[in-house]
Structure formats: C-alpha cells, structure tokens
Amino acid sequence: MAEPSTLIDLSGITKVYRMGDVEVHALAHVNLSIAPGEFVAIMGSSGSGKSTLMNVLGCLDRPTTGSYHLAGRDVARLDRDDLAQIRNRTIGFVFQSFNLLTRTSALENVELPLLYAGVGTRERHRRAAAALARVGLSQRAHHHPNQMSGGQQQRVAIARAIVGEPALILADEPTGNLDSVTSIEIMALFQELNRAGMTIVVVTHEEDIAEYTSRVVSMRDGRILHDRRRTPVAAELPAREAS
Amino acid sequence: MSLLQTFRVALRALLRNKLRSFLTALGIVIGVGAVIAMVAIGEGAKARVEAAFASMGSNLLVVMSGSTHSGGSFGGFGSMPTLTWDDLAAIRSEVPSVRAAAAALQTSAPIASEDQNWTTTVVGTSPDYFIARNWTVELGQNITDSDVETGNKVAVLGTTVVTQLFGRSADPVGHVVRIKGTPFVVVGVMAAKGQSPMGQDYDDTVLIPQTTFQAKIRGGLQKFVAGAIFVSAHSQEQAARAQSQVSNLLRERHHIGPDQEDDFSLRSLSEMAAAQQEGTKTLTTLLASIAAVSLLVGGIGIMNIMLVSVTERTREIGLRMAIGAKPRNILAQFLVESLVLSIAGGIAGVALGLFTARDLAARFDWPLLVRPDIIFIAVGFSGAVGVVFGLYPARKASQLDPIDALRYE
Numbered sequence: 013m014a015e016p017s018t019l020i021d022l023s024g025i026t027k028v029y030r031m032g033d034v035e036v037h038a039l040a041h042v043n044l045s046i047a048p049g050e051f052v053a054i055m056g057s058s059g060s061g062k063s064t065l066m067n068v069l070g071c072l073d074r075p076t077t078g079s080y081h082l083a084g085r086d087v088a089r090l091d092r093d094d095l096a097q098i099r100n101r102t103i104g105f106v107f108q109s110f111n112l113l114t115r116t117s118a119l120e121n122v123e124l125p126l127l128y129a130g131v132g133t134r135e136r137h138r139r140a141a142a143a144l145a146r147v148g149l150s151q152r153a154h155h156h157p158n159q160m161s162g163g164q165q166q167r168v169a170i171a172r173a174i175v176g177e178p179a180l181i182l183a184d185e186p187t188g189n190l191d192s193v194t195s196i197e198i199m200a201l202f203q204e205l206n207r208a209g210m211t212i213v214v215v216t217h218e219e220d221i222a223e224y225t226s227r228v229v230s231m232r233d234g235r236i237l238h239d240r241r242r243t244p245v246a247a248e249l250p251a252r253e254a255s
Numbered sequence: 256m257s258l259l260q261t262f263r264v265a266l267r268a269l270l271r272n273k274l275r276s277f278l279t280a281l282g283i284v285i286g287v288g289a290v291i292a293m294v295a296i297g298e299g300a301k302a303r304v305e306a307a308f309a310s311m312g313s314n315l316l317v318v319m320s321g322s323t324h325s326g327g328s329f330g331g332f333g334s335m336p337t338l339t340w341d342d343l344a345a346i347r348s349e350v351p352s353v354r355a356a357a358a359a360l361q362t363s364a365p366i367a368s369e370d371q372n373w374t375t376t377v378v379g380t381s382p383d384y385f386i387a388r389n390w391t392v393e394l395g396q397n398i399t400d401s402d403v404e405t406g407n408k409v410a411v412l413g414t415t416v417v418t419q420l421f422g423r424s425a426d427p428v429g430h431v432v433r434i435k436g437t438p439f440v441v442v443g444v445m446a447a448k449g450q451s452p453m454g455q456d457y458d459d460t461v462l463i464p465q466t467t468f469q470a471k472i473r474g475g476l477q478k479f480v481a482g483a484i485f486v487s488a489h490s491q492e493q494a495a496r497a498q499s500q501v502s503n504l505l506r507e508r509h510h511i512g513p514d515q516e517d518d519f520s521l522r523s524l525s526e527m528a529a530a531q532q533e534g535t536k537t538l539t540t541l542l543a544s545i546a547a548v549s550l551l552v553g554g555i556g557i558m559n560i561m562l563v564s565v566t567e568r569t570r571e572i573g574l575r576m577a578i579g580a581k582p583r584n585i586l587a588q589f590l591v592e593s594l595v596l597s598i599a600g601g602i603a604g605v606a607l608g609l610f611t612a613r614d615l616a617a618r619f620d621w622p623l624l625v626r627p628d629i630i631f632i633a634v635g636f637s638g639a640v641g642v643v644f645g646l647y648p649a650r651k652a653s654q655l656d657p658i659d660a661l662r663y664e
Contacts, residue, residue, distance in 0.1 A: 072577060072658050093581045100579020107661065111574040115271045127260060128579040172578070 291608025379468020
C-alpha cells in the first residue's frame with residue numbers, strides 16, 4: 013500500500029435510516045478528509061450524527077450515498093468479508109466500555125485481532141506483549157479484566173487497538189466510563205501514540221477531552237458545524253501519578 | 256483463522272462456563288449412554304432367546320386341534336377338538352421322517368407330598384414325549400409304555416417340584432405324591448431344563464401317563480386328544496419335510512378339500528423361534544427409539560444453551576466482528592462449540608452405556624453383547640446432533656450486525 017496524502021476521504025456522505033414511515037437523516041452531505049498523523053476529535057451532542065459518522069469511518073456501517081476512501085481504498089465496493097479485513101488490518105477500535113473478554117487474560121485480549129489476521133502463536137505472543145509494554149502494562153499481562161482498574165482495562169483495549177499496527181485508531185468516548193484523573197492519563201497515552209505517528213480519531217461530547225487533540229470537528233444535525241485546527245493542551249496530571 | 260485456533264477459542268469459551276458446558280453435554284451423555292445400553296440389552300435378550308430355542312431343538316413340530324369360530328370370535332387353537340388318538344397313532348406309524356410323536360395333555364393341578372404342597376403343570380403323556388422334546392431322566396426311570404397302557408399311577412417330577420416338595424436336590428424316587436388327591440408313586444426326576452423362551456419354568460412340571468391323566472386328572476372325550484401333539488423329525492434337515500407330510504396326512508384323514516382351511520394348527524419350532532426373535536427385535540428397536548428420543552432431547556438442550564450463549568455474548572460477538580472476525584469465523588466458533596459439547600458428550604455416553612450394559616448383563620446373567628457399529632453410530636449421531644442443533648444459533652450469531660451487537664446491553 014502506497015503512502016497516501018489523505019488517510020480518510022469522505023465526500024458527500026449521507027446516511028438515511030427509515031424508522032417506520034419517517035426518514036431520519038443521520039448524516040447529511042458530510043465532507044471530511046483526515047491526513048495521516050492527525051489527532052482529531054469529533055464532537056457533538058447525542059443525535060448530532062457523530063456516532064453514525066464513527067460507524068461509517070470504522071467500516072461498521074455503509075453510507076447511503078457518497079464515497080469513502082480509507083487509505084486509498086473505496087470502502088463502498090467492499091463486501092462483508094473485505095470490510096472485516098479492513099477493520100482487522102487498517103483500524104484499531106477503542107470503546108467506551110472497553111469490551112474486553114471476561115475471564116481472559118490481558119495478553120489474550122490483546123492477541124485477539126492477530127488471531128483473526130492469522131498470525132502464528134509465537135509471533136502473536138511477542139507482538140501482544142510489546143503492545144502491552146507500550147501502554148505500560150507489562151506487569152499485568154496475565155491479569156484478567158476483573159482484576160484491573162477501569163484505566164488499566166482501557167489501556168489493555170488500547171493495546172489491542174494498536175497491536176496490529178493499524179493506520180487509524182478510532183476511539184468512541186474512550187474516557188466516558190473513567191474518572192477525570194484516569195481520563196487525562198488515557199488522553200496522555202493517545203497523545204504519546206500520536207507523537208509516534210499514529211492517526212487517531214476520538215469521538216466525544218466532552219469539551220475538555222477535545223482540548224487534548226489538535227483538530228476538533230463539531231457536528232450538529234448530521235452536518236459538520238466547525239472544523240478547527242488548534243494547538244493541543246498537553247495531557248499532564250496536576251501532581252501525583254495514579255496508574 | 257485455522258481450524259485448530261477456532262477449536263482453541265471454542266474450547267476456551269466452553270471452559271469459561273464449566274458447569275453449564277457439563278450440564279449441556281450431560282443430555283448427550285445420557286442419550287448416547289441409553290442407546291448403547293438399550294441396544295446391548297436387546298442383543299442380550301436376543302442371544303438368550305436363541306440359546307433357549309437351540310436347547311429345545313429346532314426339529315420339533317407342535318400340532319394342535321383346530322379353533323372354534325363362533326360369531327366371528329376366534330376361540331384359539333385347541334378350543335375345538337379335532338385331533339384324535341388315531342391321528343397320533345397314524346403320525347407315528349405312517350410318516351417316515353418322524354422320529355417320535357407324543358400327546359401332551361396339560362393342566363394346572365395341586366400336588367402334595369407328606370408335608371408340603373405346590374401347584375404345578377401336570378402333563379399326561381407317553382415315553383415318546385421325552386424323545387420328541389429331547390428331555391432325559393436324571394434319577395430313577397421314565398414312564399414306560401406299559402404304564403401308559405395300564406394307566407399306572409406313576410409320576411416323573413421336574414426339579415422345581417422336587418425342591419418344593421422334598422427340598423433341594425432330594426431323591427424322591429419311591430415316595431408317594433398326591434396329585435389332585437390321587438396318590439402317585441414317583442418313579443423318576445427329570446434333568447433340569449431351565450426356562451422356556453417365554454420365561455416359563457420347564458422344571459416346574461410333573462409327567463404322568465396320558466391314560467392316568469384322562470382317568471384321574473381331567474376327563475373329556477376319550478376319542479380326541481385334548482392337548483397338543485409334539486412331533487420330532489429325525490433331523491433338522493427333515494423337519495420341513497416332516498411338517499408337510501404330517502400336514503398332508505392330517506388333511507387327508509380329516510377329509511379336508513384343497514380349498515378348505517386346516518382344522519388343526521401345525522407349527523415348527525423354528526417358526527416360533529423366528530417369531531420370537533422378531534419380537535425381541537421389535538423390543539430392541541422400541542428401546543433404542545426411546546433412547547434416541549433422549550438423544551434428541553439432549554440435542555435440543557444444546558441448541559437452547561447455544562442460543563442463550565449467543566444472546567449473552569452478543570457484545571463479545573460484536574467486538575470480535577469489529578476487530579476483524581468474518582461472519583464465517585463467528586459461525587465456525589459457535590458451531591465448533593456445539594460440536595465439542597456433543598462429541599465430548601457422545602464419547603462420555605459410550606463409556607456410560609458400556610458400563611451400564613456390563614452392569615445389567617451381570618445382574619440379569621445375560622451375555623454382554625455390545626455391537627461396535629452402534630458405538631460409531633452413536634458418536635457419529637451425537638456429532639450430527641451437535642451440527643444440526645448448533646447451526647441455527649451459530650448462523651444467528653454470524654449474522655448479527657456489529658453495531659447493534661456492540662451496543663447490546
């Protein structure tokens with residue numbers, strides 16, 4: 013895959029749901045392009061269309077009209093299996109509620125995307141351990157999610173997102189279930205990953221979380237309201253470490 | 256994802272819920288175990304029946320009087336006397352393939368020694384009966400032709416009767432027993448014969464001369480044989496010929512035209528054995544069918560638990576899809592889960608079934624007969640049950656929409 017100048021290119025994207033007789037325009041003619049290495053926050057209240065946009069970006073949902081190119085590929089032409097492969101190779105997901113498998117060690121949770129990519133056992137262990145080290149959880153590789161704090165669980169989820177070295181990380185309200193101190197830690201981790209060259213898109217409704225990103229796309233009623241580039245606030249903790 | 260990895264993922268999911276997996280597989284364990292045990296029991300019963308008929312001899316024919324038909328109701332063979340003593344004499348003298356023929360007049364009657372009494376089957380017959388049925392006298396001597404001619408009050412006892420009246424392995428020869436109040440001298444004891452295929456005790460019987468039977472035990476028309484005639488051919492090969500010869504002879508003697516039905520019944524023991532075997536086969540099939548139903552119920556149990564599991568793990572499925580699982584990966588995972596449950600259950604069921612069959616065989620003193628093909632069929636069938644009942648839940652899981660699945664609470 014050649015290095016494209018834009019990683020994400022949405023043009024004229026609409027998404028229409030039918031609810032009974034009523035047509036709901038969740039996305040109305042959205043144009044958005046994101047270059048590799050950007051750290052973008054998509055903001056908006058509930059019903060603004062940000063979740064739908066997130067699903068489209070994550071290849072979980074297909075737009076009604078418009079075209080979506082991800083890393084140079086036209087997503088509209090792909091079938092379910094190809095979309096699964098794109099999600100596996102090109103995208104790393106981070107969710108609000110972590111979505112770790114219970115009664116399964118951190119290491120095995122992180123290995124999961126590699127399992128579906130068909131990576132061999134030894135290589136899987138090696139890469140998963142490396143990803144866990146990157147989020148600072150080497151010591152917890154064999155702990156189960158229920159033995160970890162919320163912040164640690166989200167770190168495991170981030171390790172799972174980056175283990176396949178995807179072009180894009182999509183985080184859906186990644187700090188929604190975390191307290192403010194832990195939220196800052198998680199945003200600091202994202203900033204660190206972004207500095208290392210990763211493209212990150214965070215969907216959030218919290219202004220102060222968006223502060224830590226370098227580009228804020230605000231949405232309302234399925235349209236992009238503003239698209240502002242800014243200098244991010246460094247995610248630093250006031251005094252003590254609490255991981 | 257390779258099959259081995261799919262298998263590992265499935266196994267891990269099952270081990271995460273050990274008790275539930277165990278209980279789900281238990282349905283299959285019981286189903287397969289029941290099939291194996293039931294078929295083994297049926298085969299054991301069949302072998303016993305075969306052995307019992309073999310001991311009776313397959314060259315035996317039984318002739319009985321005809322039946323009454325009154326108002327459309329069938330009175331049963333022997334209900335209308337048609338066989339005469341002359342017929343018996345003719346069978347003995349005119350049919351070359353016949354080795355021996357004897358009447359057996361039967362009734363149930365009380366029998367008493369000095370201090371004990373018992374109710375047994377009293378058979379009035381002649382010495383030929385022992386030849387025809389291949390029975391032997393163990394102690395003392397047999398009824399003789401002169402006993403029959405003169406109507407002597409002599410009796411040969413079966414071992415069960417001896418045990419009841421005189422005690423286990425006593426020697427009653429020379430003692431007097433009273434049958435229906437009439438004193439008889441015990442002249443002999445028959446060798447033990449065991450049970451008939453119908454479970455009747457051959458040794459619970461007393462044999463007396465047929466003439467004495469008619470005079471003292473049960474009267475009736477003197478001309479007719481009020482019972483069955485047992486005929487034995489010289490060999491098994493001649494049994495079929497003897498059957499047709501006896502039949503032709505009796506039809507001729509009874510003046511039955513070519514279009515008329517017999518006024519007697521003539522059956523060979525091999526026919527009866529075949530009928531009996533058909534009976535045990537039906538029984539085996541019935542038992543196995545009931546067991547198969549429990550296997551089916553076990554399969555439905557698997558489907559039920561897999562459906563619960565899919566619902567419970569909707570978010571997990573959504574996550575797996577989001578991070579790159581293809582629909583067929585999800586399908587394979589759940590299908591392999593149900594397959595592992597059913598096949599593990601099937602193998603454990605074979606062990607349970609063999610154990611049960613062995614235990615039952617020992618308890619009923621039956622031969623242990625486990626058909627190896629049944630083991631393969633049972634395990635194969637349980638695997639099929641796993642696929643059939645696992646397919647729907649697995650398809651349901653694989654067709655979930657990842658967005659809905661991730662949002663599922």
